[in-house]
Amino acid sequence: MIKFKEEIINLLKPFVNIDKSLIENPPNAEFGDYSIPCFRFSKEFKEDPKKIASDLAEKLVLNKFFENVKNIGAYLNFFVNREELIKNNLCEIFKRKEDYGSQTIGKGKTIIIDFSSPNIAKPFGIAHLRSTVIGNALYHILSKLGYRIIKINHLGDWGTQFGKLMVAFDEWGDDDKLKDNAIDYLVKIYIKFGKKAKENPGLDEKARESFKNLEKGSSKEVKYWKHFRDLSLNEFCKYYDRLNISFDYFQGESFYNDKLTDTIDFLKDNIQTEISDNALIIKLEDKKIKTPMIIQKSDGASTYHTRDIAAALYRIKEYNPDKILYVVGAPQKLHFKQLFTLLGMIGYDENRFIHIEFGTMTYEGVMMSTREGNFIHLSDVIDKAIKTVREIIEEKNPDLPEKEKIAEQIGIGAIIFGDLSNDRTNDIEFSWEKALDFKGETAPYIQYTHARICSILRKTEDSISNEIDFSIFKEDIEFELSKILGEFSTIVEKAALEYKPHIIATFLIELSQTFNKFYNSCNILKEYKDLRKGRLLLAECTRIILKNGLSLLGIKAPENM
RNA sequence: ACACCCAUCGUCUAAUGAAAGGACAAUUGCCUUCUAAGCAAUAAAAUGUAGGUUCAAAUCCUACUGGGUGUACCA
Structure with missing residues (x-):
């Protein structure tokens, strides 16, 4: 992912110098995979941004990572070589595993975090x-x-x-x-x-x-x-x-x-x-x-x-x-x-x-105020959440091993995520209904997606490897999923820069949604060997990122639920 | 009184000044297919008001409205 952005910067270098942050993800696939709004070049070149975009589109000489570049209005839109991108992202994630997304920006530096700090006797x-x-x-x-x-x-x-x-x-x-x-x-x-x-x-x-x-x-x-x-x-x-x-x-x-x-x-x-x-x-x-x-x-x-x-x-x-x-x-x-x-x-x-x-x-x-009595104990919320999770487990998966441990991980995950999924500067209105809802944009949704993947991986006898034929990926959704996976390190960096965990939460929701679409439209285990191995790798990479991302929020990822 | 913060579909929420997205709720369809805490489809629906800056504003500036918080012996 980062590699593709760097490639774009290099391609543009003979004409204009840009920063990585200028490269956007277009809102829909018709606009390509990466785009650069050319408005800001118009001052420099004293020209219509649309013309700049179309000129650049004409002049650029693409390498193997890109299939096409064209302008749509004042945007310069890049269409990547999908096979290259999938290969690049999946290989890197698979090689680095849970270390993927780690960086050395902070090496040798110390940060003190003063947090929680509750009042005694309250x-x-x-x-x-x-x-x-x-x-x-x-x-x-x-x-x-x-x-x-x-x-x-x-x-x-x-x-x-x-x-x-x-x-x-x-x-x-x-x-x-x-x-x-x-x-x-x-x-x-x-x-x-x-x-x-x-x-x-x-x-x-x-x-x-x-x-x-x-x-x-x-x-x-x-x-x-x-x-x-x-x-x-x-x-x-x-x-x-x-x-x-x-x-x-x-x-x-x-x-x-x-x-x-x-x-x-x-x-x-x-x-x-x-x-x-x-x-x-x-x-x-x-x-x-x-x-x-x-x-x-x-x-x-x-x-x-x-x-x-x-x-x-x-x-x-x-x-x-x-x-x-x-x-x-x-x-x-x-x-x-x-x-x-x-x-x-x-x-x-x-x-x-x-x-x-x-x-x-x-x-x-x-x-909320202790003195006014307008107050909710954390223990009440945790207890109710876990109780609700237990009921859901009894209903959906009564044979689940280690029920109690998993109920705890899900209930607590839901509570943590309910808080962290909001931009921290927002005020939050506590509601029991929301706290005990495990559908939609919640931690259990992400955990569920993770558990699904684990279940598939348990069932296969294939070894998972990145030595595969990457040309077997033909579906749009496979490409979309691979592309999102590659955003992870950028997302972590952004969340750190702004001190905002919700950036990771939002990303994990989007990733889960994309995986679930993939899951529902593409079978994995029943496919012929090459495709099966490819999709297993894709699933494994998703699992790695989901688990990794949840752990950044302090949320457990059960393998079964 | 002064200062600061907030305002996006019915509800909750996302969007480095650039192509307003998702979820919940509603209706329908999909479990003898890898976990239906899921997916698909349908219908809809939003940037408080008035100005300004800008080629471009939910985002920046001003005023207003509404809500919140803070202003010397609480922390």
């Missing part, structure tokens, strides 16, 4: 899944390009809310209930605190006091905090295991507690700080940001700004990354703008820090 909701799966997909995608990735879970395990929680537990807490169902119970008393604090503002005061004690390391508070943190982390890790996601470090906000004094001193020494209303702030008005950053609250406690600055400084010193990606929701845009601006003021290149923002997940039109 349940893991379906909305938290966004950062978790987007971050994990970016980890896979960027790894594919050769980057060394450091995955950090910046747990929300510090802050005034722990003061509230500790006061609440002190007042109304019950150890037995806590043991039963830790997070739900903590949420319950947290909500109770919120209600009581409205009537009695003294409670908020107490909470601030309590958090300050925690920062100072007072043993009572530290003990509570540790306990709450352990209980939560324990539960989160169960989810991470099920989702097959891991982290290199759980360096939450608390991790930076002993670095905050140094951070504040460093800021005081290096940039202009101010005391305002007893709080230590940094003004960013020069940088066109109206809201200042509070580095130290009037009571001496830290803020999340301070902790994020400390974290950035620590990560740079410790890991010297080329980039740090923060996979955090769009509502925190301002915070990261402030943070990156400040890091710029200290002397770091602001482009090293990237806020991978994503849209808000809503339910029944409003933002």
Whole structure:
């Protein structure tokens, strides 16, 4: 695929220099296989783009990779030699296997991805899944390009809310209930605190006091905090295991507690700080940001700004990354703008820090919130999805071995894909109907396609080889499928460049659709030997790409379903 | 009040400034043919409004409408 684009660039070189990105895939087959819009040459040559296109079509001398070139309007359309393209793509995929699509662009470079980062003492909701799966997909995608990735879970395990929680537990807490169902119970008393604090503002005061004690390391508070943190982390890790996601470090906000004094001193020494209303702030008005950053609250406690600055400084010193990606929701845009601006003021290149923002997940039109009770547990979604999958398996394939394992892979795959198939910047409205639908543009559709291929490959006794006669491919669909397969590496690169997993998701859907068309119109196993071997190779290459692509999204590809 | 974001078929969604695509839902057909979580066919159907830039705008700019989010001691 890449080879064909390079060939086009070479053919055009005597007349005009173009970049690979200018080469388009035409919307339908009448327009050929690759096309170049010639509008932009008209300035250079001071001529009608249509004439440029037709002149080029006439002058070009084609090589064996192309059969025809002609202009349609201002487009220069190339028709490839199908046999050459099929041969080129299938051989390369078959030779490189799961390594196909890997690149060395990122070799020797390190990227930190800060993702998932749930708040301690709060349940893991379906909305938290966004950062978790987007971050994990970016980890896979960027790894594919050769980057060394450091995955950090910046747990929300510090802050005034722990003061509230500790006061609440002190007042109304019950150890037995806590043991039963830790997070739900903590949420319950947290909500109770919120209600009581409205009537009695003294409670908020107490909470601030309590958090300050925690920062100072007072043993009572530290003990509570540790306990709450352990209980939560324990539960989160169960989810991470099920989702097959891991982290290199759980360096939450608390991790930076002993670095905050140094951070504040460093800021005081290096940039202009101010005391305002007893709080230590940094003004960013020069940088066109109206809201200042509070580095130290009037009571001496830290803020999340301070902790994020400390974290950035620590990560740079410790890991010297080329980039740090923060996979955090769009509502925190301002915070990261402030943070990156400040890091710029200290002397770091602001482009090293990237806020991978994503849209808000809503339910029944409003933002999910633990406190408001408008909230869906991830465990509920996973449980229901898997239950639905089990029912489908019982109906369609009751003899399936390892049912439970496969139901899990499909159910979880569907949930992950439901999120990743959207451009991450879109807001998402959660709906049970959609979450439990396994038809159409879903992970199970892709997995099903993959399982079908595996089933065929299990049934054949032929060895699969790329030493075949490529002239046996006569059908349009065989060519289309081979062509799409070859797009994979370009797609991975694009997804990495834009930090957008949905580009891969969209591609996998298109690939699956194309394969299924092929599957329904062309038999494989019953064909005569040469054609059979050819189609087996085509199926095998599709299998490789589907599995590979799903793994970039963090989704399993069962061989049977 | 200010700032930022979003607006595409009934619903969900795709489209490096260049030839608006897919899915769901509906109707019909296809399992004694490699897994019907599939395929085929049918019918339809979309770029919020008004301007502007451009040879070319869903995409860029301005205004408006509608929705969302954020704005110093929550994170």
